[in-house]
Amino acid sequence: MELGIKNKIALVTGSSRGIGKSCALSLAKEKVKVVICGRNQNTLNNTLDEIKVFSPQSIAIKSDITNISSLSSLTEEITNKLGPIEILVNNVGGSVKREGVEGTEIKDLNKAFELNIDPTLKLMQLVIPKMKSNNWGRIINISSVYGRELGGNLSYMTAKAALNSITKHAAVDLAKYGVLINAVAPGPVAHPGGGWEKFQNENKKDIVDQFIKENLPIGKFGWPEPVGDLVTFLASQNSGFLTGTCINIDGGWSRSIN
Ligand SMILES: NC(=O)c1ccc[n+]([C@@H]2O[C@H](COP(=O)([O-])OP(=O)(O)OC[C@H]3O[C@@H](n4cnc5c(N)ncnc54)[C@H](OP(=O)(O)O)[C@@H]3O)[C@@H](O)[C@H]2O)c1
Numbered sequence: 001m002e003l004g005i006k007n008k009i010a011l012v013t014g015s016s017r018g019i020g021k022s023c024a025l026s027l028a029k030e031k032v033k034v035v036i037c038g039r040n041q042n043t044l045n046n047t048l049d050e051i052k053v054f055s056p057q058s059i060a061i062k063s064d065i066t067n068i069s070s071l072s073s074l075t076e077e078i079t080n081k082l083g084p085i086e087i088l089v090n091n092v093g094g095s096v097k098r099e100g101v102e103g104t105e106i107k108d109l110n111k112a113f114e115l116n117i118d119p120t121l122k123l124m125q126l127v128i129p130k131m132k133s134n135n136w137g138r139i140i141n142i143s144s145v146y147g148r149e150l151g152g153n154l155s156y157m158t159a160k161a162a163l164n165s166i167t168k169h170a171a172v173d174l175a176k177y178g179v180l181i182n183a184v185a186p187g188p189v190a191h192p193g194g195g196w197e198k199f200q201n202e203n204k205k206d207i208v209d210q211f212i213k214e215n216l217p218i219g220k221f222g223w224p225e226p227v228g229d230l231v232t233f234l235a236s237q238n239s240g241f242l243t244g245t246c247i248n249i250d251g252g253w254s255r256s257i258n
Contacts (some may be wrong), residue, residue: 009085011078016036018194023227030232033058041062087139092119093120099153116163124170139181142231143163145186148254186249191223227249
Protein backbone atom coordinates (compact mmCIF):
# COMPACT_ATOMS: atom_id res chain seq x y z
CA MET A 1 0.00 0.00 0.00
CA GLU A 2 1.39 3.42 -0.93
CA LEU A 3 0.85 5.56 2.16
CA GLY A 4 1.71 8.91 0.57
CA ILE A 5 3.83 10.35 3.39
CA LYS A 6 7.32 10.18 1.88
CA ASN A 7 9.47 13.13 3.08
CA LYS A 8 6.92 14.28 5.66
CA ILE A 9 8.43 15.36 8.99
CA ALA A 10 7.44 13.49 12.16
CA LEU A 11 8.23 13.88 15.83
CA VAL A 12 7.76 10.76 17.97
CA THR A 13 8.19 11.41 21.69
CA GLY A 14 9.92 8.73 23.78
CA SER A 15 11.17 6.86 20.74
CA SER A 16 14.51 5.29 21.65
CA ARG A 17 12.82 2.10 22.93
CA GLY A 18 9.53 0.23 22.99
CA ILE A 19 6.36 1.40 21.28
CA GLY A 20 7.80 4.82 20.38
CA LYS A 21 10.77 3.20 18.65
CA SER A 22 8.45 0.94 16.65
CA CYS A 23 6.43 4.01 15.55
CA ALA A 24 9.62 5.79 14.49
CA LEU A 25 10.93 2.75 12.58
CA SER A 26 7.63 2.13 10.84
CA LEU A 27 7.41 5.79 9.75
CA ALA A 28 11.04 5.69 8.60
CA LYS A 29 10.22 2.67 6.41
CA GLU A 30 7.74 4.98 4.61
CA LYS A 31 10.64 7.45 4.07
CA VAL A 32 9.27 9.90 6.61
CA LYS A 33 11.98 12.12 8.14
CA VAL A 34 11.69 11.15 11.78
CA VAL A 35 12.81 13.01 14.88
CA ILE A 36 13.33 10.66 17.79
CA CYS A 37 13.80 11.76 21.37
CA GLY A 38 14.53 10.38 24.80
CA ARG A 39 16.68 11.16 27.82
CA ASN A 40 19.50 8.66 27.31
CA GLN A 41 21.93 9.65 24.57
CA ASN A 42 23.43 6.17 24.00
CA THR A 43 20.06 4.50 23.49
CA LEU A 44 19.05 7.34 21.19
CA ASN A 45 22.23 6.97 19.11
CA ASN A 46 21.72 3.22 18.68
CA THR A 47 18.09 3.66 17.65
CA LEU A 48 18.96 6.46 15.24
CA ASP A 49 21.43 4.14 13.48
CA GLU A 50 18.58 1.65 12.91
CA ILE A 51 16.21 4.37 11.66
CA LYS A 52 18.71 5.95 9.30
CA VAL A 53 18.94 2.70 7.33
CA PHE A 54 15.44 3.54 6.05
CA SER A 55 15.32 7.34 6.36
CA PRO A 56 18.82 8.87 6.30
CA GLN A 57 17.71 12.43 7.13
CA SER A 58 16.16 11.40 10.45
CA ILE A 59 17.63 12.96 13.58
CA ALA A 60 17.75 12.36 17.33
CA ILE A 61 17.34 15.10 19.94
CA LYS A 62 18.06 14.34 23.57
CA SER A 63 15.23 15.83 25.60
CA ASP A 64 13.01 15.31 28.60
CA ILE A 65 9.51 15.83 27.27
CA THR A 66 8.13 16.56 30.74
CA ASN A 67 10.20 19.75 30.80
CA ILE A 68 7.36 21.83 29.36
CA SER A 69 9.31 25.07 29.10
CA SER A 70 11.80 23.35 26.75
CA LEU A 71 9.20 22.17 24.23
CA SER A 72 9.00 25.34 22.15
CA SER A 73 12.78 25.28 21.62
CA LEU A 74 12.48 21.58 20.70
CA THR A 75 9.90 22.28 17.99
CA GLU A 76 11.92 25.31 16.80
CA GLU A 77 15.07 23.20 16.53
CA ILE A 78 13.16 20.62 14.45
CA THR A 79 11.72 23.34 12.21
CA ASN A 80 15.19 24.80 11.67
CA LYS A 81 16.82 21.45 10.93
CA LEU A 82 14.09 19.70 8.90
CA GLY A 83 11.01 21.92 8.58
CA PRO A 84 7.70 22.15 10.47
CA ILE A 85 6.36 19.03 12.17
CA GLU A 86 3.62 17.47 10.03
CA ILE A 87 3.11 14.26 12.03
CA LEU A 88 3.19 14.26 15.83
CA VAL A 89 3.14 11.03 17.82
CA ASN A 90 2.70 11.69 21.54
CA ASN A 91 4.03 8.47 23.02
CA VAL A 92 5.67 9.40 26.34
CA GLY A 93 3.49 8.22 29.21
CA GLY A 94 3.11 5.64 31.91
CA SER A 95 2.22 4.94 35.51
CA VAL A 96 3.60 6.88 38.43
CA LYS A 97 1.94 5.19 41.41
CA ARG A 98 0.24 1.82 41.50
CA GLU A 99 -2.62 2.62 43.88
CA GLY A 100 -6.41 2.88 44.00
CA VAL A 101 -8.70 5.57 45.39
CA GLU A 102 -7.47 5.37 48.99
CA GLY A 103 -3.77 5.38 48.13
CA THR A 104 -3.78 8.13 45.51
CA GLU A 105 -2.97 11.63 46.70
CA ILE A 106 -3.67 14.69 44.59
CA LYS A 107 0.05 15.06 43.99
CA ASP A 108 0.13 11.53 42.49
CA LEU A 109 -2.67 12.44 40.10
CA ASN A 110 -0.83 15.63 39.16
CA LYS A 111 2.32 13.61 38.44
CA ALA A 112 0.39 11.24 36.18
CA PHE A 113 -0.90 14.27 34.27
CA GLU A 114 2.59 15.83 34.12
CA LEU A 115 3.77 12.67 32.35
CA ASN A 116 0.77 11.66 30.22
CA ILE A 117 -1.08 14.91 29.51
CA ASP A 118 0.93 18.14 29.88
CA PRO A 119 3.61 17.41 27.22
CA THR A 120 0.97 16.07 24.83
CA LEU A 121 -1.26 19.13 25.13
CA LYS A 122 1.67 21.55 24.88
CA LEU A 123 3.17 19.84 21.81
CA MET A 124 -0.24 19.77 20.13
CA GLN A 125 -0.56 23.51 20.74
CA LEU A 126 2.91 24.11 19.30
CA VAL A 127 2.37 22.16 16.06
CA ILE A 128 -1.30 22.85 15.29
CA PRO A 129 -0.97 26.44 13.93
CA LYS A 130 1.37 25.36 11.10
CA MET A 131 -0.65 22.19 10.42
CA LYS A 132 -3.76 24.37 10.09
CA SER A 133 -2.14 26.82 7.70
CA ASN A 134 -0.77 23.89 5.63
CA ASN A 135 -4.21 22.24 5.62
CA TRP A 136 -2.56 18.96 6.55
CA GLY A 137 -1.48 17.34 9.78
CA ARG A 138 -1.65 14.11 11.74
CA ILE A 139 -1.53 13.75 15.52
CA ILE A 140 -1.58 10.33 17.18
CA ASN A 141 -1.76 10.06 20.95
CA ILE A 142 -0.69 6.80 22.56
CA SER A 143 -3.35 5.97 25.11
CA SER A 144 -4.13 2.59 26.70
CA VAL A 145 -6.97 0.11 26.98
CA TYR A 146 -6.99 1.32 30.60
CA GLY A 147 -8.04 4.76 29.40
CA ARG A 148 -11.17 3.19 27.92
CA GLU A 149 -12.24 0.69 30.54
CA LEU A 150 -11.52 -0.30 34.14
CA GLY A 151 -7.94 -1.37 34.81
CA GLY A 152 -4.52 -0.38 36.08
CA ASN A 153 -4.11 2.18 38.82
CA LEU A 154 -6.35 5.17 39.41
CA SER A 155 -4.00 7.92 38.27
CA TYR A 156 -2.95 6.14 35.05
CA MET A 157 -6.53 5.24 34.10
CA THR A 158 -7.66 8.82 34.79
CA ALA A 159 -4.80 10.37 32.78
CA LYS A 160 -5.31 8.09 29.77
CA ALA A 161 -9.09 8.75 29.82
CA ALA A 162 -8.25 12.47 29.81
CA LEU A 163 -5.93 11.90 26.87
CA ASN A 164 -8.80 10.30 24.94
CA SER A 165 -10.97 13.32 25.76
CA ILE A 166 -8.30 15.75 24.51
CA THR A 167 -7.96 13.67 21.34
CA LYS A 168 -11.69 13.79 20.65
CA HIS A 169 -12.10 17.47 21.47
CA ALA A 170 -9.15 18.60 19.36
CA ALA A 171 -10.12 16.32 16.46
CA VAL A 172 -13.56 17.89 16.16
CA ASP A 173 -12.06 21.41 16.25
CA LEU A 174 -9.46 20.70 13.58
CA ALA A 175 -11.06 18.27 11.13
CA LYS A 176 -12.03 21.11 8.77
CA TYR A 177 -8.35 22.07 8.44
CA GLY A 178 -7.19 18.63 7.29
CA VAL A 179 -5.62 17.98 10.69
CA LEU A 180 -6.61 14.48 11.80
CA ILE A 181 -6.19 13.50 15.43
CA ASN A 182 -6.61 9.99 16.81
CA ALA A 183 -5.56 7.84 19.74
CA VAL A 184 -4.25 4.29 19.85
CA ALA A 185 -4.93 2.14 22.90
CA PRO A 186 -2.50 -0.77 23.27
CA GLY A 187 -3.04 -3.75 25.54
CA PRO A 188 0.01 -5.37 27.15
CA VAL A 189 3.00 -4.91 24.86
CA ALA A 190 6.27 -6.55 25.93
CA HIS A 191 9.60 -5.06 24.87
CA PRO A 192 13.15 -4.99 26.27
CA GLY A 193 13.24 -2.77 29.35
CA GLY A 194 9.44 -2.54 29.57
CA GLY A 195 7.10 -3.54 32.41
CA TRP A 196 5.59 -6.62 30.73
CA GLU A 197 9.00 -8.06 29.95
CA LYS A 198 9.85 -7.58 33.62
CA PHE A 199 6.61 -9.36 34.61
CA GLN A 200 7.58 -12.35 32.46
CA ASN A 201 11.15 -12.42 33.77
CA GLU A 202 10.17 -12.09 37.43
CA ASN A 203 7.40 -14.70 37.51
CA LYS A 204 7.46 -18.48 37.12
CA LYS A 205 6.42 -19.82 33.72
CA ASP A 206 3.17 -21.36 35.01
CA ILE A 207 2.08 -18.00 36.47
CA VAL A 208 2.86 -16.21 33.20
CA ASP A 209 1.08 -18.93 31.19
CA GLN A 210 -1.97 -18.68 33.45
CA PHE A 211 -2.02 -14.89 33.06
CA ILE A 212 -1.90 -15.22 29.27
CA LYS A 213 -4.62 -17.89 29.29
CA GLU A 214 -6.94 -15.75 31.40
CA ASN A 215 -6.32 -12.38 29.75
CA LEU A 216 -4.97 -12.64 26.23
CA PRO A 217 -7.24 -14.44 23.76
CA ILE A 218 -4.48 -14.25 21.15
CA GLY A 219 -2.36 -16.48 23.40
CA LYS A 220 0.68 -14.24 23.85
CA PHE A 221 1.81 -10.79 24.90
CA GLY A 222 1.79 -8.00 22.36
CA TRP A 223 4.92 -6.75 20.63
CA PRO A 224 5.65 -3.17 19.49
CA GLU A 225 5.72 -3.50 15.67
CA PRO A 226 1.94 -3.80 15.06
CA VAL A 227 1.41 -0.66 17.16
CA GLY A 228 4.01 1.19 15.07
CA ASP A 229 2.33 0.09 11.84
CA LEU A 230 -1.12 1.16 13.08
CA VAL A 231 0.28 4.58 14.00
CA THR A 232 1.87 4.87 10.56
CA PHE A 233 -1.45 4.10 8.90
CA LEU A 234 -3.12 6.82 11.01
CA ALA A 235 -0.33 9.19 9.95
CA SER A 236 -0.84 8.40 6.29
CA GLN A 237 -2.89 9.90 3.46
CA ASN A 238 -5.02 6.75 3.56
CA SER A 239 -6.49 7.58 6.98
CA GLY A 240 -8.36 10.55 5.45
CA PHE A 241 -11.81 9.80 6.97
CA LEU A 242 -10.50 8.74 10.39
CA THR A 243 -10.44 11.34 13.13
CA GLY A 244 -11.44 11.65 16.78
CA THR A 245 -11.32 7.95 17.37
CA CYS A 246 -9.38 5.67 19.68
CA ILE A 247 -8.34 2.29 18.29
CA ASN A 248 -7.59 -0.63 20.59
CA ILE A 249 -4.69 -2.87 19.62
CA ASP A 250 -4.67 -5.53 22.28
CA GLY A 251 -4.93 -9.13 21.07
CA GLY A 252 -8.50 -9.26 22.39
CA TRP A 253 -7.55 -8.14 25.94
CA SER A 254 -10.27 -5.46 26.32
CA ARG A 255 -13.78 -6.46 27.33
CA SER A 256 -15.78 -3.42 26.25
CA ILE A 257 -17.66 -3.41 22.92
CA ASN A 258 -17.35 0.38 22.56
N1 LIG B 1 3.93 -1.24 26.93
C1 LIG B 1 2.64 -1.44 27.15
O1 LIG B 1 2.20 -2.56 27.45
C2 LIG B 1 1.66 -0.30 27.02
C3 LIG B 1 0.29 -0.59 27.08
C4 LIG B 1 -0.61 0.44 26.96
C5 LIG B 1 -0.18 1.72 26.76
N2 LIG B 1 1.16 1.99 26.70
C6 LIG B 1 1.59 3.37 26.49
O2 LIG B 1 2.49 3.40 25.41
C7 LIG B 1 3.45 4.44 25.63
C8 LIG B 1 4.85 3.86 25.50
O3 LIG B 1 5.00 2.78 26.37
P1 LIG B 1 6.33 1.91 26.42
O4 LIG B 1 6.03 0.72 27.26
O5 LIG B 1 6.85 1.69 25.05
O6 LIG B 1 7.24 3.01 27.16
P2 LIG B 1 8.48 3.08 28.10
O7 LIG B 1 9.21 1.81 28.10
O8 LIG B 1 8.03 3.65 29.39
O9 LIG B 1 9.30 4.29 27.40
C9 LIG B 1 9.98 4.12 26.28
C10 LIG B 1 10.56 5.40 25.67
O10 LIG B 1 10.17 6.67 26.24
C11 LIG B 1 11.35 7.41 26.56
N3 LIG B 1 11.01 8.34 27.65
C12 LIG B 1 10.49 8.04 28.85
N4 LIG B 1 10.28 9.16 29.57
C13 LIG B 1 10.66 10.19 28.78
C14 LIG B 1 10.70 11.62 28.94
N5 LIG B 1 10.30 12.17 30.09
N6 LIG B 1 11.13 12.38 27.93
C15 LIG B 1 11.56 11.83 26.76
N7 LIG B 1 11.55 10.49 26.55
C16 LIG B 1 11.11 9.68 27.55
C17 LIG B 1 12.38 6.34 26.90
O11 LIG B 1 13.71 6.77 26.76
P3 LIG B 1 14.57 7.34 28.02
O12 LIG B 1 14.25 6.46 29.19
O13 LIG B 1 15.98 7.27 27.57
O14 LIG B 1 14.08 8.74 28.19
C18 LIG B 1 12.06 5.33 25.80
O15 LIG B 1 12.58 5.72 24.56
C19 LIG B 1 3.14 5.05 26.99
O16 LIG B 1 2.35 6.18 26.82
C20 LIG B 1 2.33 3.96 27.68
O17 LIG B 1 1.46 4.45 28.65
C21 LIG B 1 2.09 1.00 26.83
